[in-house]
Amino acid sequence: MHEFSLAQSLVEQVTELVVREGATKVTRIEVSIGAMSGVMKDPFEFCFPEAARGTRMEGCILIVHEVPLTVTCLECGAETSSEIFDIRCGLCKCQNVKITGGKDFLLNSVEVD
Numbered sequence: 139m140h141e142f143s144l145a146q147s148l149v150e151q152v153t154e155l156v157v158r159e160g161a162t163k164v165t166r167i168e169v170s171i172g173a174m175s176g177v178m179k180d181p182f183e184f185c186f187p188e189a190a191r192g193t194r195m196e197g198c199i200l201i202v203h204e205v206p207l208t209v210t211c212l213e214c215g216a217e218t219s220s221e222i223f224d225i226r227c228g229l230c231k232c233q234n235v236k237i238t239g240g241k242d243f244l245l246n247s248v249e250v251d
């Protein structure tokens with residue numbers, strides 16, 4: 139399962155970070171899941187506690203922000219959000235756009251004890 143391995147690598151990455159900081163326990167993390175990142179929010183939230191079990195992240199609060207796909211139109215200059223399966227400008231409806239947001243899976247913040 140894609141989301142599970144992602145949750146596992148997130149746990150590894152954050153654990154490494156908190157070990158380096160000398161913290162013993164992670165209390166809360168925030169991540170952003172872009173509409174086009176290929177990650178699904180629900181399976182990720184479902185997999186995370188399992189991936190965190192037995193680590194310094196066990197029992198921590200997970201906050202997931204869903205980031206919509208945003209595009210900048212190269213024709214009219216508008217910045218709009220777009221459907222992921224039909225990428226086009228929300229204003230003039232052309233497809234000559236540049237994706238400006240919603241592509242990434244990001245770790246926003248980590249709170250430790």
Ligand SMILES: [Zn+2]
Nearest residue numbers: 211214227230
């Ligand atoms: Zn446009």
